[in-house]
Amino acid sequence: MIKLHGFPLSPNTRRALFGLEEAGLPYEFVPVDLMTAQHRTPEYKALNPTARVPVMVEGDFTLWESNAILEHLAARVPERELGPKNPTERGCISQWMFMNAAHLSPALAHIFAHTIRLPEDQRIPKLVENGRAEIERCLRPLDNHLAGKDWVIGRFTIAEISIAPSLSVAPMIGVDLSVYPNVSAWLGRIRGRAAHQKVYG
Ligand SMILES: N[C@@H](CCC(=O)N[C@@H](CS)C(=O)NCC(=O)O)C(=O)O
Structure with a gap:
């Protein structure tokens, strides 16, 4: 087990x-x-x-x-069919998963740390500003990529499973996802899945 x-x-x-x-x-x-x-x-x-x-x-x-x-x-x-079925899909899924792991998720974590988690005297506003710029740099391309698409590679995969949990902290740290309408709609589809509801209650 x-x-x-x-x-x-x-x-x-x-x-x-x-x-x-x-x-x-x-x-x-x-x-x-x-x-x-x-x-x-x-x-x-x-x-x-x-x-x-x-x-x-x-x-x-x-x-x-x-x-x-x-x-x-x-x-x-x-x-x-949660993973890639050919080398092209492997590359596309990895591209977005790695972007999330290397850039988007750490930027969200930095903002969380320097607005909520750390004591006020340890917070560094510049890191929050940098984090917000990094989020735009990641989410604008994702939003453009998702235009006219339901899923990152055309079907639900681990790209969705990977990125959506990172974005769950956005409302808490003042990251407005409504300026990314395709990302917002995509998150709505992900959150509608039974598996997501089981994890998030
Ligand atoms: N890249 C790792 C990140 C894991 C991670 O940073 N987890 C956090 C909780 S969300 C943690 O364990 N923090 C405790 C610590 O860093 O001391 C992964 O994707 O599993």
Whole structure:
């Protein structure tokens, strides 16, 4: 049985949970309390030496990095067509997943840290400003790409499962997604899926 260790409110954990639900594989969720630094204990670091959530464990196989977990899950259930079916699709899906992992998601995390998470005397306004510019740099191309399309590559894939959880923090940190109408409509379609509703309640 797959065990998914994670913090329930973490977007990265929710990305893996969303993937598990879409894959339809049975799993057990094992909560890891970030508030009490459970992710920094030797027991947890034996599973994920980077001391981050989530991590997937199945027997003696452990896998961390939520996007790696998504790719692994998609490959396990090819009948669900969550992953690429040819090299072109592989490239297109990876392009948007990597953009999210390298640029969009860190920008959102920086804004969250420097507007909400850190004590006020540790917040750096310039990082928030840079983060907002980076978000425009990522979401404007995504919005243009989604014009006239329901999904990133024409069908629902791990590109959607990967990016949507990052954007769930947007309203909390004052990122107005309504200026990206195609992204907003696309998020609405993603949020309408049973798997998403199961993860987000
Ligand atoms: N790139 C990693 C990011 C994981 C990550 O940063 N998780 C956060 C929670 S959303 C975490 O574990 N934070 C605890 C820490 O950095 O100490 C992934 O996609 O799995």
